[in-house]
Amino acid sequence: MSDLKEKDEKYIWHPYTHIKSSASAIPIVKGEKAILFDEHGNKYIDGISSWWVNIHGHGNKYIAKKIYEQAKKLEQVIFTAFTHRPAVELAEKLLSVLPGDFTKIFYTDDGSTAIEVAIKMSIQYWRNKGGNQRSKIVAFRNSYHGDTFGAMSVSERDVYTLAFRDKLFDVIFIETPDGINSETIQTTIENNKDEILCFIYEPLLQGAGGMKMYGAENLDPLLQYLKKQDIICIADEVLTGFYRTGKFFAGDYMDTKADIICLSKALTGGTMALGVTACTQKIYDEFVSDDKTKTLFHGHSFTANPLACTAGVASFDLIQEKGFLKGVENIITHHQKFAKKLYSFEKKNYIKNIRQTGTIVAFEICTNENDDYLNDVSDQFTSFCLKHGVYLRSMGNTISVMPPYCTTSK
Numbered sequence: 001m002s003d004l005k006e007k008d009e010k011y012i013w014h015p016y017t018h019i020k021s022s023a024s025a026i027p028i029v030k031g032e033k034a035i036l037f038d039e040h041g042n043k044y045i046d047g048i049s050s051w052w053v054n055i056h057g058h059g060n061k062y063i064a065k066k067i068y069e070q071a072k073k074l075e076q077v078i079f080t081a082f083t084h085r086p087a088v089e090l091a092e093k094l095l096s097v098l099p100g101d102f103t104k105i106f107y108t109d110d111g112s113t114a115i116e117v118a119i120k121m122s123i124q125y126w127r128n129k130g131g132n133q134r135s136k137i138v139a140f141r142n143s144y145h146g147d148t149f150g151a152m153s154v155s156e157r158d159v160y161t162l163a164f165r166d167k168l169f170d171v172i173f174i175e176t177p178d179g180i181n182s183e184t185i186q187t188t189i190e191n192n193k194d195e196i197l198c199f200i201y202e203p204l205l206q207g208a209g210g211m212k213m214y215g216a217e218n219l220d221p222l223l224q225y226l227k228k229q230d231i232i233c234i235a236d237e238v239l240t241g242f243y244r245t246g247k248f249f250a251g252d253y254m255d256t257k258a259d260i261i262c263l264s265k266a267l268t269g270g271t272m273a274l275g276v277t278a279c280t281q282k283i284y285d286e287f288v289s290d291d292k293t294k295t296l297f298h299g300h301s302f303t304a305n306p307l308a309c310t311a312g313v314a315s316f317d318l319i320q321e322k323g324f325l326k327g328v329e330n331i332i333t334h335h336q337k338f339a340k341k342l343y344s345f346e347k348k349n350y351i352k353n354i355r356q357t358g359t360i361v362a363f364e365i366c367t368n369e370n371d372d373y374l375n376d377v378s379d380q381f382t383s384f385c386l387k388h389g390v391y392l393r394s395m396g397n398t399i400s401v402m403p404p405y406c407t408t409s410k
């Protein structure tokens with residue numbers, strides 16, 4: 001065993017890793033575009049963009065240069081009394097492309113904290129407004145919004161949250177709309193409508209809940225209905241943002257826009273941890289008051305870190321380059337072809353539920369076990385792929401492929 005591997009096993013506890021059954025972590029020493037290199041020079045295609053974050057590929061020289069230049073000027077500063085160019089520039093750029101009438105950017109550290117802020121903003125919006133107090137939150141079945149307590153509370157009660165279940169706050173769960181169940185969903189909302197403060201959803205794609213996909217044509221009327229009831233709609237685009245579904249944001253597929261949107265993952269091109277919770281003026285205005293208790297009491301030591309914001313601005317520059325969309329289209333075309341090829345395996349009952357949206361393709365491997373995260377095929381699948389030079393992390397028997405957009409046909 002190499003020195004790094006040995007010390008890793010001795011000192012480090014890895015996320016989402018079953019300690020007894022998982023293979024030890026492979027030391028990665030370099031990344032170049034879609035390829036990761038281990039310490040022995042073995043190459044692996046990063047088939048899930050390093051947990052869905054990386055869009056331009058690894059070791060991007062332009063982003064690295066911008067981060068380096070910023071690090072020499074200002075690496076970090078408290079974001080209460082102070083501001084800085086990278087934060088302002090990134091906010092301005094985001095507001096010009098976000099799907100909706102968003103006017104304010106609140107910076108956070110990652111996807112989970114972006115969700116925490118969205119929930120806190122919504123709860124406090126109603127409190128600050130005064131009058132009729134709303135207390136209920138609605139979320140989709142199978143949703144995943146992160147691992148902090150608020151984010152877990154609005155996520156499916158599955159194996160991820162099993163140990164913490166009695167510490168989570170209650171949420172009304174509804175099915176994702178499929179065009180047939182709209183009456184049932186509307187009845188649930190109708191029965192609680194004056195008490196519901198917000199609805200949180202992953203638009204078009206439920207990622208960690210099993211890469212489940214559903215259509216904009218069914219989500220749009222639901223959002224329209226919820227907005228009529230004055231319910232705050234929170235779009236969790238932590239995963240779907242930045243062309244994952246083929247458009248800049250999944251929200252671009254719908255006419256009805258969210259009141260709050262959460263971003264992270266590809267926000268910095270996948271280079272640094274950063275989150276954003278953006279809201280409309282209507283939400284923000286309820287926090288503008290002489291009453292100091294109406295302040296949004298939330299912030300992190302590294303809120304709007306200048307290096308992370310710089311990476312965000314640099315990633316934006318790359319997105320606006322001529323060839324960027326070609327990369328996205330290339331992945332989409334290949335996924336469509338790949339999905340067609342997979343149908344012959346579906347016919348043989350090796351796999352099922354082949355689906356694709358934008359740059360993501362997914363399916364389940366048929367096994368004798370339950371279709372869930374604990375399905376044992378996962379470890380076998382990952383080690384099989386690694387042997388063939390590809391890194392794919394399945395979630396139980398659910399396989400998904402979403403490489404960086406710079407991945408070539410070769």
Ligand SMILES: Cc1ncc(COP(=O)(O)O)c(C=O)c1O
Nearest residue numbers: 110111112144145146207238239
């Ligand atoms: C839709 C969605 N929301 C929130 C999160 C949480 O983000 P983070 O892992 O950065 O906390 C994730 C992470 O996978 C996600 O897919």
